[in-house]
Amino acid sequence: MSAVNRAAVEAVLRQYTDPYLNQDPVSAGCVRAIEIQGDQVSVRMELGYAAGLFKSGWAQMLQMAIEGLDGVRSAKVDIQCVIAPHKAQAQIPGLANVKNVVAVASGKGGVGKSTTAANLALALAREGARVGILDADIYGPSQGVMFGIAEGTRPKIKDQKWFVPIESLGVEVMSMAFLTDDNTPMVWRGPMVSGALLQLVTQTAWGDLDYLVIDMPPGTGDIQLTLAQKVPVAGAVIVTTPQDLALLDAKKGVEMFRKVNIPVLGVVENMAVHICSNCGHAEHLFGEGGGEKLATQYGVELLASLPLAMVIREQADGGKPTVAAEPDGQIAMVYQELARHVGARIVLQEAASPAMPTITVSDD
Template structure:
């Protein structure tokens, strides 16, 4: 049997273009090893983002591609993923046991930011990542309710020094709502709010997180500045609706993150279209294409365009967001796709793909 050509095998592997990184596996450095032993080929692929939902399918496609190369009798292709820490802004030290911090922000309230944050976190966890959620909306914390944690939930304290974050649906959660009465308003000035945020973040014993999703309050105020100056943020996700007023405020949010050197990972457009449950008629109640224009204007990705759906609201209110309530539905698939895009953008910042593959060839 003819010895298979290494170049031909590499070419077969390079035919697969990762839809989340936009590059082939060789260019991105995901091919970690390639062993050729006569007609038997073993390839080891490592993606830089949580992708548990797609690795099996990728491995099967690559196996078929390699086995179609002349001289290859059999191929074994392993595809796994590994999340690394990406750089944060300035020289802010990393947070212990947290690899990457994702700020989910909006210029104004009422655009579905918290719903996006919770479903993003759950989607990342469903891909296999270790994920936490920090409810940074001190004045209006909602993560406990959205994740189905019962009223009166309180975090345990470890060694009298740190909070142990409660868990819901496999995600670690920390919120001011766990430390105060549900009906007591936080009548605090800015410095107190900023101090509370830092305490929640640094005095919680996060358990080896790949991603910590921070649900930000709307606007560009004290908490946003505190986050930018004292918290190592990997990147921000901006949430908006297609409405002109929301887009105007979203632009301010993007500009703020740019000024403080926090990269914007992309834009999520909520309430993009409403489909009548009775007749199926589609209508753009808040305008059309606004999120896409915003993303294009700032040179970032449109991570997702979500419909205006009663189901999303009802499931979040019931403590079982869409990703866990109906994991196989179309809306959940959009959230999963969004999570992989966010992870891929972070992987690019972490330098995934800068390395060269280790290739060994045996003529045995």
């Protein structure tokens, strides 16, 4: 039996591709240590994205591969998720206690943006991350309802300056709805809304968050631009339906984020297909393949494709979105995949950003 060495272990690891980083763990820089003691191998790895439900299966697969090496009797692979703060737009100060801000946006209303934002936040939390959600849809705030927070609930005030977010379903939640009457419309002009929104963002006492999901208002007006230019967004997720009209507006959303130098992490296609609950017939009510076309056109990833299902709407309206209501269900698993892809795309965006040039001074 030949002795095993580090090069042989790395060669085995290079044969397996992380499905979210699209690289092998060695090339992705995930391997932190390889220890070899005789015929026993120990590997320590770190993932830069939340993957609590994925890492044990990934570790087991790599462990079995290493144990297949000649000279290895047993192997141990330990994988931890370590979420680092990632760079946002230049010259925009970061938010206190928040590592990564993810904007969930749409070109128009009615495409399921808020439902996607809520389930994304819950899915990130299930993967082991510390998560908050900010309901920035001033005119139509809905996250309070989705998270089952009773009408009339008000946030506590800390040091006469900070709003303390309300915790529900393991996520910190803040919304303009907590500061106003549910039956009173926000009859405000754009500058007033922008000012109120920035106050909400900067004066909320978030805990130590790995991710803050912002449920953006629909459209591409001054409110969206203000938020994009004043809040350190690590990346944006665009929500659309396959319908041609929705795709037209979604394209404007992609272009808006590009103009303010915010990376578009990918596209979520909602209401992609309807499965009849009686006969099981599948029908594309709003068209087919629209999200994929949009993603291809702009060179971004189609992060998830979700069905038009009554249960998604019922669970959100009932104050317990799908990820919380049926965590092991098929639809919840799609949201978990979405969460892991979003986290991994932020890591990849950071890796792809150009490094600052090194300046050297010589006596020549």
